[in-house]
Amino acid sequence: MSDLNKLGAVFAAGTMFDTLMTRCWYRHFDGTPQRMNPQCYIIGDPAAGKSFAYRLDREIMAVMRAADEPGRQAEERYKREKRERGTSSKAQKGDALTMPEAVIRYIPSRTSNAVFYRRALNAKDTVDGRIEHLHLYTFDSELDSNVTAQSGGSWIGKHDLELKAFHNEMSGVDYANADSVNENIQVFYNTVVTGTPLSLGKKVTLRNVNDGLCSRLAIFRMLSNDFRMIERGDMERNHEQELQMKEWGYFFDRQHGELPIQRLVDHVYQLCEQSAFEAEASSDHVLDYLRKRAVFYATWFTVPRIVARLRGRQDATLADITVEDDDLRFATVIYDAVIYWQDYFFGQMLQDSWENARQMFTQRRQLRQSYNSDQFEKLSETFTLDDVEQLLGRSRQAAKSQIFRWIQMGWCKRTDRGSYEKGGKEAVA
Numbered sequence: 001m002s003d004l005n006k007l008g009a010v011f012a013a014g015t016m017f018d019t020l021m022t023r024c025w026y027r028h029f030d031g032t033p034q035r036m037n038p039q040c041y042i043i044g045d046p047a048a049g050k051s052f053a054y055r056l057d058r059e060i061m062a063v064m065r066a067a068d069e070p071g072r073q074a075e076e077r078y079k080r081e082k083r084e085r086g087t088s089s090k091a092q093k094g095d096a097l098t099m100p101e102a103v104i105r106y107i108p109s110r111t112s113n114a115v116f117y118r119r120a121l122n123a124k125d126t127v128d129g130r131i132e133h134l135h136l137y138t139f140d141s142e143l144d145s146n147v148t149a150q151s152g153g154s155w156i157g158k159h160d161l162e163l164k165a166f167h168n169e170m171s172g173v174d175y176a177n178a179d180s181v182n183e184n185i186q187v188f189y190n191t192v193v194t195g196t197p198l199s200l201g202k203k204v205t206l207r208n209v210n211d212g213l214c215s216r217l218a219i220f221r222m223l224s225n226d227f228r229m230i231e232r233g234d235m236e237r238n239h240e241q242e243l244q245m246k247e248w249g250y251f252f253d254r255q256h257g258e259l260p261i262q263r264l265v266d267h268v269y270q271l272c273e274q275s276a277f278e279a280e281a282s283s284d285h286v287l288d289y290l291r292k293r294a295v296f297y298a299t300w301f302t303v304p305r306i307v308a309r310l311r312g313r314q315d316a317t318l319a320d321i322t323v324e325d326d327d328l329r330f331a332t333v334i335y336d337a338v339i340y341w342q343d344y345f346f347g348q349m350l351q352d353s354w355e356n357a358r359q360m361f362t363q364r365r366q367l368r369q370s371y372n373s374d375q376f377e378k379l380s381e382t383f384t385l386d387d388v389e390q391l392l393g394r395s396r397q398a399a400k401s402q403i404f405r406w407i408q409m410g411w412c413k414r415t416d417r418g419s420y421e422k423g424g425k426e427a428v429a
Contacts (some may be wrong), residue, residue, distance in 0.1 A: 005049065007337060008042050008220035012053045012192050014301035015040040015218070016060040019190040020249060021307070022135040023127045023256035024318065026299070029269040035188065036300045037135070037166050041143070042194040043345075044222030049230070050141070050194040057139040057192060059245035063253045064106045064137060071102025109140040109193075113173060116161070117181035120188070127256050135188040143195025143203065159213070165189040166216040166293070197221075197345075204346060210353050214346040215293045218301070218338050221345075251311050252304065255318060263323040264302060264331060268295040271335050285354070286347045290339045298335035302327055375402075376411055376422075384419045 018036035028034040044050045078100055085097070101122050107115075116136070123134040164171050164187040172184040204214050272295045279288035306327055310316040378391060389399040403420060406412050412420045 002049075002223055002225070004223045005220075007333075008222055009052060009056065010301060010334075011038075011040045011218050011220050012042055013056050013060060014038065014304055015190055015192050016056060016137075016249070017252045017304040018300050019135050019137045020060070020063065020252040021255050021303070022188070023125065023132060024259050024303075024307075025257075026259040026261050026303075027265065029265050029295075034296075035135075035168060036190075036303065037168060037188070038190055038297060038300050039162065039165065039217050040192045041200065041217050041219045042192070042222065043143075043197055043200050043219060044194070045224055045226075046196060048222050048225055050222060053192055053194050054139070054141050055242075056245065059242045060249040061106060061137065061139065062246050063249045067253075068102075068104045068106050071100065071104045074100040074102050075104075103134070105134060105136050107136055107138055109138050111138075114181060117173065117183070117185060120185045121181055121183065123188070133186055133188050135190050137189070138191045138193075140191070140193045142199075143193050144199035159208075159211075161187055161189060162191070163211060163213055163216065166296075200345065204349075206349055206353055206356075209346055209349045210357075214342060214350070215290055217342070218297050219341040219345060220337070221341055248308070248311075252307070255307060257318045259303060259307070259318055260321060261299070261303065261306065261323055264299060264306070264327060267328045268298045268331055268335065271295065271298065271332060275339075286343060286350050287339070289350065290342050290347075294335050294338040294342070297338045298331040301334045302331040305330060372406075372409075376406060379422070381422050382415070382419050383422075 015038040018038055021036065025033050025035050042050050042053050078097060081097055103122055103124070104119055105123050107119055111119075119136055120133070123136060124131055125134055126132075161171060163169075168186050168188055170184045171187050173182065200219075272291050275287060275291035279285070279291065306321050306323060307318070310318075310321060313320070375391060379387060385396070385399055385403065388403055389396050392399055392402060403412070407414070407420075410423070412422050415421055
């Protein structure tokens with residue numbers, strides 16, 4: 001992998017490690033408890049080397065798939081027995097079947113609403129004496145097919161779930177069918193997706209760019225590898241690396257509790273504050289918009305490198321972690337990179353959408369004012385009700401109403417002689 005593309009691996013692996021640390025939390029600079037909710041998109045041309053994300057997922061997230069396996073086997077037994085009940089009179093006389101409430105967190109992108117909410121409801125654990133919801137997780141190597149599936153309706157409302165996952169907001173359904181989970185549930189859901197620029201353009205468009213998803217995504221654009229061969233590999237070395245990634249996955253999955261990272265939180269606050277000053281100085285509304293969520297990624301992708309230093313230390317806990325100067329520099333790189341790629345893909349689109357909205361909601365008012373101004377300008381400096389009636393070609397009552405509106409707008413005033421004088425002509429311009 002090119003050195004210029006390694007930051008993409010940091011984004012992808014960081015999302016996976018954060019997901020495994022689902023039992024961890026920290027205090028955000030607004031004072032509220034905060035979980036880690038990244039959504040990573042690795043974007044590159046076809047055959048540009050995006051498959052590294054698949055290899056990371058295969059090894060790092062092996063611990064989650066292993067934990068899911070008993071639950072998936074229990075569900076398979078339930079489905080098999082349910083099918084047998086439909087074909088065997090003997091089986092129908094047995095005890096009633098109960099659907100297993102298994103904890104299954106690694107879910108494919110093509111998952112129904114009913115199954116997603118059931119998975120979310122069951123994904124709980126006791127952490128430091130409290131019941132906590134655990135993150136669900138999806139890896140998808142083909143954003144294009146994922147987008148097509150959404151537009152086809154195989155996962156109605158997935159876009160809404162992605163939006164609400166960033167801040168763990170509530171979502172739910174209230175359907176009449178027996179399989180529906182009729183509850184409001186906090187959304188804990190992280191994703192790693194790879195795809196092409198074209199597929200990303202299908203997902204985030206001028207029509208939906210303002211719903212907030214574009215500022216919730218950590219996007220990395222891979223450098224093209226045109227006219228170059230892939231690096232040679234070694235099976236033994238590859239096996240060693242895969243084993244190390246798997247061990248790191250098990251290490252992060254064991255972590256739980258509060259992350260004492262106040263120094264890092266203070267640092268990203270300063271980064272965000274500095275960007276606010278820069279955005280105001282240059283009237284850059286796009287930067288002002290993107291900076292507000294980039295601070296989360298600057299924290300989330302820095303946490304794994306901080307926690308990783310505990311590995312190998314006997315009896316070390318999260319309370320023993322420290323934030324070093326290098327961690328702050330690393331967080332700055334992440335912050336800048338997240339904003340850069342969001343701006344690269346969506347900055348102009350955001351600006352265009354805001355301009356379109358301004359024109360849409362001011363056009364009618366401008367036309368009406370322009371018509372009134374044109375009619376008013378045709379009158380002499382002093383005019384009468386007869387003059388307005390003749391000018392407008394309407395009834396005397398309509399002429400009176402129009403003069404009243406002009407007076408209310410400050411364009412003219414009534415004289416002692418019963419006529420009207422123009423005034424405040426600057427209001428007409």
